[in-house]
Amino acid sequence: MPDAYIFDAVRTPRGKGKNGSLHETTSLSLATQVLEAIRDRNNLDTSKVDDAIFGCVAPIGEQGSDIARIAVMNAGYDQKVAGVQVDRFCASALEACNMAAAKVMSGEADMAIGGGVEAMSRVPMGSNGGAWPVDPISAIGTRFVPQGVSADIIATKYGFSREDCDAYAVESQKRAARSWEEGRFRKSIIPVKDQMGGILLDHDEHMRPDATMEGLSGLNPSFQMMGEMGFDAVALSRYPEIEKMNHVHHAGNSSGIVDGAAGVLIGTKEMGERLGLKPRARMKGFCSIGSEPTIMLTGPVDVTEKLLGKLKMDINDIDLIELNEAFAAVVLRMMQHFNIPHDKMNVNGGAIAMGHPLGATGAMILGTMVDELERSDKETALVTLCIGAGMGTATVIERV
Secondary structure, three states, X not given: OOOOEEEEEEEOOOEEOOOOOOOOOOHHHHHHHHHHHHHHHOOOOHHHOOEEEEEOOOOOHHHOOOHHHHHHHHOOOOOOOEEEEEOEOEOHHHHHHHHXXXXXXXXXOOEXXXXXEEEOOOOOOOOOOOOOOOOHHXXXXXXXXXXXXXXXXXXXXXXXXXXXXHHHHHHHHHHHHHHHHOOOOOOOEOOEEOOOOOEEEOOOOOOOOOOOHHHHHOOOOOOHHHXXXXXXXXXXXXXXXXXXXXXXXXXXXXXXXXXXXXXXXXEOHHHHHHOOOOOOEEEEEEEEEEOOOXXXXXXXXXXXXXXXXXXXXXXXXXXXXXXXXXXXXXXXXXXXXXXXOHHHEOOOOOHHHHOOOOOOHHHHHHHHHHXXXXXXXXXXXXXXXXXXXXXXXXXXXXXX
């Protein structure tokens, strides 16, 4: 079985989801510009790319109708390049990269692109509907609660206070600001341009580097009202050991709504050599898992245990860990469970500071880890995300 190597990773900056710089840029344009950058940066013969797999969590309207294939054609790739759209909620783009790697490792493809796109300002979260939260058969049977309430379950059950979550959020902002100041994203970022070639955005614009504990303390909990409407009772019926819900999450310690796209070029070492490409990292292993759906967001713990077991590795074998900052308590729980020091976790900041374009984030943070392994001269990284409906996806890469 051939190994799957990462040859390049690119992403757009994240544009604010409300009145942001990318609001007038379509999802197709974002995905197209990522594919164009991968081609042009690598002088890529696109006829050698077998497939493009793109995550998209709200595949409706302009993001629907298999946006991956449409973007491939729009970017001027060879017509033989296939395209497929996938949805595993927040982990869609990492799942897309894992699928690309699996195609390479199985021999189905010699070169593929994994990635994702989400224009949340244009196609709002949840606009594609779905039975899970609204059909009583599925909602009652799974004890559905909104994701923010799930994050508050984690905080309550595992003892994370409002101050703990706010302190984590402030640190995320500081790390993101430092990473931009030091040029840590320089290798991967491509500016988003308009139809005339003018630059619309060349930096993550959701960041609030001036955030303080005092400032965050003035924000009201975002999910307390939902809890009082009945979802707290649902949560307590599933977790009776919790006496009372503690609602600690708000806009300042949760991931931001943003627009963006990303892509990762993955292939065999042999195809890379034929195309004159140098591998940057190897996909060492990956998997996904289901987890309890009411608490919903503890999947990163479960999937990490599964993946490390498959790879016969220990958490101490991992040099860097990137866990999407959907909510502060998600990361705090991962650190608590595995006793992970903060200097190994999300070292460049995360979605609390820079935002979470749902269908693209997984590929964004995978690329961030490729860059960071090279910058810091480290060897191995774990990338993982929590997922709606109770799942987790994880990938381990090693620097070449």
